Amino acid sequence: MSAPAIPAPAPAAPAPPPVETLTVKVNGKTLQVPKTHPDWQGKPQPTTMLQAARCGGVDIPHYCYHDKLPIAGNCRMCLVEFGTLMMDPATRKPILNEDGTPKISKSVLPYEPGTPRGAISCATPISPGMEIYADSPATKQMRESVLESLLINHPLDCTICDQAGECKLQEYSVEHGQAGSHFVEAKVHKPKAVDLGPRIVLDDERCILCTRCIRFTKDIAGDDALGIVNRGSYNTISAFQTGKFDNNYTLNTVDLCPVGALTSKDFRFKMRVWFLKETKSLCTGCGTGCNITVGSREGIIHRYEPRENDAVNGPWMCDTGRLNYKWIGRPDRLTEVRVNGQKVTWATAVKDIGSRLIRASSGSVALIASARQTTEELFLLKSLATRLGAVTDSVPREGEADHLLVNADRNPNTNGTRLTGIAFTEAGMQLPLIAAGIEAGTIRTLIVFGEDVTKHGIGPELLAKLEMLVVSDILPNATTAVATHLLPGASHAEKRGTFISVKGRLQKLTKAVESPGDARAEWEFLHELVHDVTGRNGFTSIEGLFNLMARETPAFAGLEWANIGDKGVDVKI
Amino acid sequence: MSTKVVARAPLTFYERTYLPTILSGLKVTAKHFTDTVFRGKTVTMEYPEERWVVPEGYRGAPYLVKDQEGAIKCVSCQLCEFVCPPKAIRITPPGADGAPADRTNAEKMPKEFEINMLRCIFCGMCQEVCPEEAIFLQKDYSLTGESRAEMIFDKAKLLKLGGTHGGVQKWKHKLEGAKAQEVFPV
Numbered sequence: 170m171s172a173p174a175i176p177a178p179a180p181a182a183p184a185p186p187p188v189e190t191l192t193v194k195v196n197g198k199t200l201q202v203p204k205t206h207p208d209w210q211g212k213p214q215p216t217t218m219l220q221a222a223r224c225g226g227v228d229i230p231h232y233c234y235h236d237k238l239p240i241a242g243n244c245r246m247c248l249v250e251f252g253t254l255m256m257d258p259a260t261r262k263p264i265l266n267e268d269g270t271p272k273i274s275k276s277v278l279p280y281e282p283g284t285p286r287g288a289i290s291c292a293t294p295i296s297p298g299m300e301i302y303a304d305s306p307a308t309k310q311m312r313e314s315v316l317e318s319l320l321i322n323h324p325l326d327c328t329i330c331d332q333a334g335e336c337k338l339q340e341y342s343v344e345h346g347q348a349g350s351h352f353v354e355a356k357v358h359k360p361k362a363v364d365l366g367p368r369i370v371l372d373d374e375r376c377i378l379c380t381r382c383i384r385f386t387k388d389i390a391g392d393d394a395l396g397i398v399n400r401g402s403y404n405t406i407s408a409f410q411t412g413k414f415d416n417n418y419t420l421n422t423v424d425l426c427p428v429g430a431l432t433s434k435d436f437r438f439k440m441r442v443w444f445l446k447e448t449k450s451l452c453t454g455c456g457t458g459c460n461i462t463v464g465s466r467e468g469i470i471h472r473y474e475p476r477e478n479d480a481v482n483g484p485w486m487c488d489t490g491r492l493n494y495k496w497i498g499r500p501d502r503l504t505e506v507r508v509n510g511q512k513v514t515w516a517t518a519v520k521d522i523g524s525r526l527i528r529a530s531s532g533s534v535a536l537i538a539s540a541r542q543t544t545e546e547l548f549l550l551k552s553l554a555t556r557l558g559a560v561t562d563s564v565p566r567e568g569e570a571d572h573l574l575v576n577a578d579r580n581p582n583t584n585g586t587r588l589t590g591i592a593f594t595e596a597g598m599q600l601p602l603i604a605a606g607i608e609a610g611t612i613r614t615l616i617v618f619g620e621d622v623t624k625h626g627i628g629p630e631l632l633a634k635l636e637m638l639v640v641s642d643i644l645p646n647a648t649t650a651v652a653t654h655l656l657p658g659a660s661h662a663e664k665r666g667t668f669i670s671v672k673g674r675l676q677k678l679t680k681a682v683e684s685p686g687d688a689r690a691e692w693e694f695l696h697e698l699v700h701d702v703t704g705r706n707g708f709t710s711i712e713g714l715f716n717l718m719a720r721e722t723p724a725f726a727g728l729e730w731a732n733i734g735d736k737g738v739d740v741k742i
Numbered sequence: 743m744s745t746k747v748v749a750r751a752p753l754t755f756y757e758r759t760y761l762p763t764i765l766s767g768l769k770v771t772a773k774h775f776t777d778t779v780f781r782g783k784t785v786t787m788e789y790p791e792e793r794w795v796v797p798e799g800y801r802g803a804p805y806l807v808k809d810q811e812g813a814i815k816c817v818s819c820q821l822c823e824f825v826c827p828p829k830a831i832r833i834t835p836p837g838a839d840g841a842p843a844d845r846t847n848a849e850k851m852p853k854e855f856e857i858n859m860l861r862c863i864f865c866g867m868c869q870e871v872c873p874e875e876a877i878f879l880q881k882d883y884s885l886t887g888e889s890r891a892e893m894i895f896d897k898a899k900l901l902k903l904g905g906t907h908g909g910v911q912k913w914k915h916k917l918e919g920a921k922a923q924e925v926f927p928v
Contacts, residue, residue: 327873328819328873329848329849355919358919358920358923361847438835438840438849440820444823444824
C-alpha cells in the first residue's frame, strides 16, 4: 500500500462577522441571543420569544409554529407571560428600581390586576432587556386553559390513532395539561376517515386547526390544495377546488400534523410507532440524497420518514422516495448464490470467480457497475477493473426534476461512479463499446452489478456469447436469469456505505434490517474477491474500507469515516 | 451497596437433637392418616377429574372477550404487546385494507392476536393496561397441549375461551352522538 499523502489543511475560512445580540432573561437567566433568526425562507427576521427561549435551552410548547413554515400564530399553545423594560417617556431611558435594577413592566393589564396577559411567543419579537417567564404560574395556567380548549371536541381515540406515541397533543397534555375538563356538553362530531387524497386519510375530529398542512401545501409544495371550511367549532380541513390532495409532497403533512388528523394511508394501522426501530439512513430514489429515518421492526421496514438536514432536504422528502421501500421485502428477492445454476456457498463462488478472473487476459473483461451502489463498492470494483484492465461503465437513469427536491438524475450515486473512476466521463458512453466487444469476441467476461444490461443494449443473445457472466443484483431480472455466477446483493437498507449526491454531499447509509437468505452486502464479498484477484487486503470493515478509499481518491482527501457524521460532508465534485 | 450482617442465634441443645421437629412433622402425617383411614375425610384431590375451584380475583390465563353484542372489543392498540414482560403477546395489526372493525366507528381490530401460553406468566399487566377492557385474566390455570405450536393461542381460540364481558360501549355511544348531530356520514 502506498504511503497516504496527507494533504495540507485548507486555509481557515475568514471568521464570520460577529452576530448582533440582545440581552434577554429567560426564566431568570440572562442570555445573549442573536438579534435575528432565519425565517422559513432563510431570510433574517427579528428573533421571537420562542427562539430566544430555545437559545437558553427552554422549549416552549407549540403546535402551529414550525421553523420551516410561515408563522400563523393560531394555536395559542406558546402563550407566555413576559415583561419589558419600563421606559421614562421623557428621557427614553429605563426606569431603575431603588437597588439599581431596571423596572420591568409585566404583561398584566393594570385595570384587571393579576389577569395573565400573555403573548404568543412564536410571533412576538424580543426587545432589549425583555424577561420571558416560560414556567411562571400565569404561563402554566394559560397552557392548561389552551389545552383544555383544544380538547373540547377532541375524540380522545388514542387507541385507534396512528399518531399515538408521537402525538404532541398527548405529550403536552401529560406535560402541561390537567386531568379534568370544565366542558360537559356533547362533543362536536366531524367526519372521520375522510379520503383526502391517494395517500392521505383525514380525521377531522382530531384536528386542532393549526394549519401547518395548509401552509406547507401552499407555500412549500406550491399546490394550494387545502383550506378550512365551515365556521366555529365546525371548522374542518378540506381539499377544495380539485377536491383531491394529490401532489408529490402530501405525506410531509402527515409528519407536520402535530396530532393524528392527517395520517398516511400507507402506514395506516400497520404498526404502533413505539415498536419501530429508527435507523438514520438515506433515500436512494434520486440524486438529491434526502436524509431519512427508517422505521423497522424485526427485520420488516414499515416506513421512511425525512430526517432534517438543512444542507440537503430540510425537513421534507417526496412521496415517491418515502414509499420506495416495498420492494426490499419482496418474496422473489435473490437469496441464493448460484454458479452455473447450482446453489453453492459464498466461499466456493468467490474463489471460483477469483481464479477465473486471474487467468483472464487483459482487456477480455468488462465491468458494468450501478450508480445505485455505494461509493465503497464502486471503489472495490474499480480496483478490480484496474487489475484486470477492464473497461468500466455505469448506466444513466434520467427522469424529470421538480421545483423542490426531486432531481433529474434518478441514480443516487452518479458522483460516486465519477469520482471512483467507474464512469468518469458521461455514464453509459462505454456501453456500446462493451456490446461491440462482446459481439466481436474480444470481451469474454462480463461483470454486472445491480443493473439489467439487457435493457441497455446488451441483449440476451450477446450475453450468451460470454464465457463468464458474473451478476450481482437484488431482484431477479433478464440479466440475472442468464448469469453464470449469480451473487445475491443487499438493498440500501441492509448495508452500510456512502453515497455522494448530485451536489457533492457525501453521506452515510446505515443498516436497518438483515438481508434475506444468503444475500450479502456487496462490499463484503467484493473485498474478498479483490483480495483473491489483486492480493490486496486490509479493509475488512466498512470504516477501514472508507478510510482506505479516502486516502487513495483525491476528491476524498482528508476524510475519515468517523468524521462524516449523520448529516454528511461536502466533497469536491 | 452496604451489607447488613444478620446475627444468627446458635441452636440450643434441644433444637440440636432434631427430634422435636421430626415429631411435629410426624404429627401432621398421623393426623392426615387418621382423618383418611378412620374418619373418611380426604385431603387430596382426584386431579384432573376433580378440579380445584379458584377464588374470585384469581389470575389465570388471559383471554380476549367480546362485548354484549358479540363484537370484538380489541382495537389492536398493541399496548398489551408492549407491556407484556415475557413478550408472550403478538398482535398483527389490520393494515390499511384490513377487515372493518365489528363496531362501526372503532375503525380497527386485530388481524391476528396470539398469546404464547408457554411464555405467559399470568401477571395481568395486559388486563391492567388495556384501554378497551378487551383482555381479562380468567380462571384457567392448567393449560396443556401436545406441541409448542398448540400452546400459541390464536385470536379465534382466545375469543372462544374468553366469552363475553360487557362494558360501557364507548364506541357505540360515540356513534350515537355523531348520528344525533347528523353530520356523521354513516
